[in-house]
Amino acid sequence: MSTDTFLSAATRVIPSVEYRRERWRNGLGWTREILRVPDNDDWLVRLSIAEIEQDAAFSAFPGIERELVLLRGEGLRLRFADGTLHTLMPPHDRLRFAGEAEVSGELVDGVTHDFNLMWRRDAVSAELLHRPLVGSMFFFSEPGAAWAIHLLAGQAEFEGEPALPPLQAGDTAWLGAGPRRRYALHGGGELLAIRVAAGVAAG
Structure with missing residues (x-):
């Protein structure tokens, strides 16, 4: 695979x-x-x-x-x-x-x-971001690129995604790679967002 x-x-x-x-x-x-x-x-x-x-x-x-x-x-x-x-x-x-x-x-x-x-490192690249969550943040899954979101504090939910339950502090979401799709995460708090992509990062 x-x-x-x-x-x-x-x-x-x-x-x-x-x-x-x-x-x-x-x-x-x-x-x-x-x-x-x-x-x-x-x-x-x-x-x-x-x-x-x-x-x-x-x-x-x-x-x-x-x-x-x-x-x-x-x-x-x-x-x-x-x-x-x-x-x-x-x-x-x-x-x-x-x-x-x-x-x-x-x-x-x-x-x-x-x-x-x-x-x-020989198969994927990863970038970790530490961000406040105030209102909405948008994440895009794409072919060969996925996101993992770990909620450090607060609470949040994905708008218009009834299959994804709300996140409480300490929970993690995985947004799998696939056709380009926008996810809107709404709430308040603080999070770690990790973008994982197929292939090795340049440099």
Whole structure:
């Protein structure tokens, strides 16, 4: 199957209560998986929330690009093997880095929850936007391009889309690739919007 076919996975809203929660292999935290496309071990895109309870090394993901966004907590230091140190601070600092990188997470002051976007760099490109939601925002699905929308705060609903239930804070919507279509998201709050497209980004 082509990348385009995988990105056309069914449009839907995923309530936060349906995220799959599992213990890390090293036992030092939890992951709540939101979505993987396709839904198997050979995914192209994966969204999850890491619950980091103590300082811990991150797992390596060869061939994967990652972007972390601090959701909750007082901060997370990311210490890389090359000596680079980057601290994610509230409210929503973020960092993109290669999945191959040797990195450990160090808590600034207590448990953190971190949004984790991962994508296979040789097959898709991804862009993560952090935006306020005031009134309506418009998202366009297209052939080879899909959107994932994670509501950080507030509430929202897709106008004229009775098959898509309203979003509460913490919920995620997937707008699958396909014929060009406009989605109007109406509400108030704050969100992460991730555009995922087939192919590798220029540059």
